[in-house]
Amino acid sequence: MKRAYNFNAGPAALPLEVLQQAQEQFVDYQGAGMSLMEMSHRSNLYEQVNNEAQALMRELLGIPDNYKVLFLQGGASQQFAMIPMNLMREGRPAAFVQTGAWAGKAIKEAKLIGETVIAASTESDNFNRMPELSEIQVPDNASYLHLTSNETIGGTQFAEYPDTGAVPLVADMSSDILSRPIDVNQFGLIYAGAQKNLGPSGVTVVIVREDLIAESPKSLPVIFRYDTHAKQNSLYNTPPSFSVYMVGLVLKWIKSQGGVSQIQQYNANKTKLIYDVIDQSGGFYKGVAQPGSRSVMNLTFRMQSEELEKLFVKQSEQEGFVGLKGHRDVGGLRASTYNAVPLESCQALAQFMADFQKRNG
Structure with a gap:
C-alpha cells in the first residue's frame, strides 16, 4: 500500500x-x-x-x-x-x-x-x-x-x-x-x-x-x-x-524517537526543507507569517493568483498529497507538518513545489 x-x-x-x-x-x-x-x-x-x-x-x-x-x-x-x-x-x-x-x-x-x-x-x-x-x-x-x-x-x-x-x-x-x-x-x-x-x-x-x-x-x-x-x-x-x-x-x-528534544530537531529539519523552497523562489511562493513568528507545525504560503493556487492543489492531489489547501476562512496554501509527518513527505513536497515553479514560473 x-x-x-x-x-x-x-x-x-x-x-x-x-x-x-x-x-x-x-x-x-x-x-x-x-x-x-x-x-x-x-x-x-x-x-x-x-x-x-x-x-x-x-x-x-x-x-x-x-x-x-x-x-x-x-x-x-x-x-x-x-x-x-x-x-x-x-x-x-x-x-x-x-x-x-x-x-x-x-x-x-x-x-x-x-x-x-x-x-x-x-x-x-x-x-x-x-x-x-x-x-x-x-x-x-x-x-x-x-x-x-x-x-x-x-x-x-x-x-x-x-x-x-x-x-x-x-x-x-x-x-x-x-x-x-x-x-x-x-x-x-x-x-x-x-x-x-x-x-x-x-x-x-x-x-x-x-x-x-x-x-x-x-x-x-x-x-x-x-x-x-x-x-x-x-x-x-x-x-x-x-x-x-x-x-x-x-x-x-x-x-x-528520543523524546521531545529529538522530535524538535526532527521537526526543524522537516520544515526547513519547505521554508527554503518558499524563501528561494524569488517571490513565486510567499510566506504568510512573518519570519520571526513562523510555525514549525503549520506552514502557510500564497502564490501570485488564486487560479495558480487551485492548480497547485489539483496537481498535488494527483501526486498523492493531501491537505495542502489553506483554511476556508483565509484561502491560500498550508502544509501541516506535525510530529508524525515523516521527513520523506516533506522532502517530496519540497521537490513538488520546486517542480511546480519550473512548470509555471
Whole structure:
C-alpha cells in the first residue's frame, strides 16, 4: 500500500508504527478476547492504559507532581468554556492574547462567562505574527492570561512564553504540544485536543496545577468541574477509551524517537526543507507569517493568483498529497507538518513545489 503524503491540519497524520500496533491489538487486546473498545472503563486493563498514558505524558514533558493530567472530551472548544467557568473570579477579568482565529474563539466563549480584557493583539498586522513579549500587558488582578501557542490557520507560533508572575498562564497547545520542550512550571493550565500531535480525535489533554482546581465553583454542573475529573482520575464518566489508548501509543512512539528534544530537531529539519523552497523562489511562493513568528507545525504560503493556487492543489492531489489547501476562512496554501509527518513527505513536497515553479514560473 502506498501511503498518502498527509499534510492535513487535523485530524492529522499518525505514526505508521502506531497504526500498525493498534491494528494488531484491535480485535483482541492483550488476550482479553475482546477489543479495548468493548471493555469496561472500570476494568484493570483499561485502568492500566489510562495510568500509563498519564505517566508517559508526565515523563516526556517533565510535569511536576503538583499538576494533574486529565483526559477529557469536547475538544479544545469545550475548554474555551470550561476554563473561564472554573478559573474566572468575580472582579478579576480573564486576559487574552489575540493572535487569530483560535484565540478569538476562546475570547468569544469567555465573554459569555465574565469580564475579559485583551492583553495584546496582532489584528492590525492581519495576525501574521505573534506579539513581542514586551507588548503583552497583563492586569495585576487578572484571573489568568490565555494564549494560543500556535495558530494553525495563520501559521504563527510563539517562540517563547511570557513571564506572568502571580497571574496563571493558560495555553492552548492543541497544535504544538510535544513538538518541543517546555517548562510546565511556567503554566497554570495547558490544554490540547489530541487530533494533531497526540493521537486521534475524541480526547483532550488538560495539564493543570492542583491549587487552581482544588475547589471548582459549586455552582457549576458536576461534569464541567475540573475537580470532579481530577478526583476520579479522568474516570468520572465513560472516557474515550480507544482515543486514550492511541495517545498512549503515540507517547511511546515519541519516547522511542528520543523524546521531545529529538522530535524538535526532527521537526526543524522537516520544515526547513519547505521554508527554503518558499524563501528561494524569488517571490513565486510567499510566506504568510512573518519570519520571526513562523510555525514549525503549520506552514502557510500564497502564490501570485488564486487560479495558480487551485492548480497547485489539483496537481498535488494527483501526486498523492493531501491537505495542502489553506483554511476556508483565509484561502491560500498550508502544509501541516506535525510530529508524525515523516521527513520523506516533506522532502517530496519540497521537490513538488520546486517542480511546480519550473512548470509555471
